[in-house]
Amino acid sequence: MTFTLILFITVAVLFDFMNGFNDSANIVSTMISSRALSPRQALTITAIAEFIGPFLFGVAVAKTIGSGVLTLPSDAATALPLILSSLVAAVCWNILTWHSGIPSSSSHALIGGLLGAAISHSTIVHLEKGIVTLQDFYSIFEVVKISGLIKIVTSLLISPAVGFIAGFLLLKLFRFLARGSSPAINVFFKKGQIITAVGLALSHGTNDAQKTMGIITMGLLATGQIHEFQVPMWVVALSASAIALGTSVGGWRLIRTLGSGFFRIRPIDGFSTQIGSGLVIVCASLLGGPVSTTQVVSTAIMGVGSADRMSKVRWGVSKQIIITWIITIPCTSVLAGLLYLAMRKTL
Numbered sequence: 001m002t003f004t005l006i007l008f009i010t011v012a013v014l015f016d017f018m019n020g021f022n023d024s025a026n027i028v029s030t031m032i033s034s035r036a037l038s039p040r041q042a043l044t045i046t047a048i049a050e051f052i053g054p055f056l057f058g059v060a061v062a063k064t065i066g067s068g069v070l071t072l073p074s075d076a077a078t079a080l081p082l083i084l085s086s087l088v089a090a091v092c093w094n095i096l097t098w099h100s101g102i103p104s105s106s107s108h109a110l111i112g113g114l115l116g117a118a119i120s121h122s123t124i125v126h127l128e129k130g131i132v133t134l135q136d137f138y139s140i141f142e143v144v145k146i147s148g149l150i151k152i153v154t155s156l157l158i159s160p161a162v163g164f165i166a167g168f169l170l171l172k173l174f175r176f177l178a179r180g181s182s183p184a185i186n187v188f189f190k191k192g193q194i195i196t197a198v199g200l201a202l203s204h205g206t207n208d209a210q211k212t213m214g215i216i217t218m219g220l221l222a223t224g225q226i227h228e229f230q231v232p233m234w235v236v237a238l239s240a241s242a243i244a245l246g247t248s249v250g251g252w253r254l255i256r257t258l259g260s261g262f263f264r265i266r267p268i269d270g271f272s273t274q275i276g277s278g279l280v281i282v283c284a285s286l287l288g289g290p291v292s293t294t295q296v297v298s299t300a301i302m303g304v305g306s307a308d309r310m311s312k313v314r315w316g317v318s319k320q321i322i323i324t325w326i327i328t329i330p331c332t333s334v335l336a337g338l339l340y341l342a343m344r345k346t347l
C-alpha cells in the first residue's frame with residue numbers, strides 16, 4: 001500500500017470513530033436520562049452491540065455509498081485525494097458540531113463531502129477542456145450518479161418523518177396497554193430498555209459502519225487493491241471496531257442534549273423511542289438506504305413527546321438541530337471542494 005492509501009484508510013477509521021463517538025448519544029441518552037442504566041453500563045453494552053451489528057446484516061448500505069453515488073476518476077492519484085478530502089471535511093464538521101453540543105448527521109456530512117469533492121474535480125477537468133455551451137456546464141454534474149443520489153436523499157428525507165410517526169404511535173400504544181397498571185410498570189420499561197438499546201445499537205452499527213466500509217472499499221477499488229466492489233472481511237472488522245470504540249468513549253455533550261434537551265424523559269418514553277428508531281434504521285439497512293441515526297432518534301424523541309402533549313417538547317432545541325441538519329450538506333460540500341483543490345497537488 002502507498003502512503004496515500006494508508007493515510008486514506010486512517011482518516012476513514014477516524015471518521016468511523018467520530019461517527020460512533022457522536023452517535024453514542026442517540027442510543028444511550030434516553031436510558032441514561034430515565035435511569036435504566038448508569039452511563040458506563042449503557043455505553044459498554046452499546047459498544048459491544050455496535051461491534052456485532054456489521055457482521056449480521058450484510059453490506060447493502062456499503063454498496064450504495066461506495067458504488068452508487070459517484071463515478072470515480074480511473075486513476076488513483078486523482079480518486080484518493082477526492083475521497084480523502086470528503087472524509088476530512090466530514091470529520092471536521094463532526095468535531096465542530098460535537099464541540100457546540102449540537103447533534104449532527106455524519107451521513108449528511110459524508111454525502112456532502114463526496115458531492116463537493118467530486119464536483120470540484122469535475123469542474124477543474126471541464127475548465128481545462130473549456131466550457132463553451134450550456135451542455136458543457138451541465139456535464140460537470142455527470143460525475144454524480146443521479147439514481148444513487150436519489151435513493152440516498154430519499155432515505156435521509158423520509159426516515160426522520162417515519163421516526164417521528166413511529167415514536168408517536170408507539171407511545172400511544174404502550175400507554176394504552178399499560179393503562180390501569182401500578183407504578184411498578186416503570187420497572188418493566190426501565191429494564192426493557194436494555195434489550196431495546198441492544199437492538200438499536202445493532203441497527204446503528206449495521207447502518208453507520210457500512211458507510212465507512214463503502215468508503216474504504218471505494219479506495220481499494222480505485223487503487224487496484226481489489227478488482228470488483230466486494231467488501232473484504234478485514235474492512236468489516238476494522239469498521240466495526242472503530243465505531244464500537246468511538247461509542248464506548250461517548251459524546252457526553254450530545255448525550256446531555258438528547259437526554260434532557262427536548263423534555264424530561266421517562267422510562268416509557270425511552271422504551272418507545274428505542275423500539276421505534278431501531279425498527280426504522282434496521283429496515284433501511286436491509287433495503288440499502290443510508291439513514292442518519294441522529295435524525296431518526298431525535299425525531300422519534302420528538303414524536304414520543306408530542307404523543308403526550310405538543311407543548312411538552314422544547315421546540316427551540318428542535319429548531320436548532322434541524323437547522324444544523326439543513327446546512328450540513330452545503331457546508332461540507334464547500335469545505336470538501338476546497339480541500340480537494342489543496343490535496344490534488346500535494347498527494
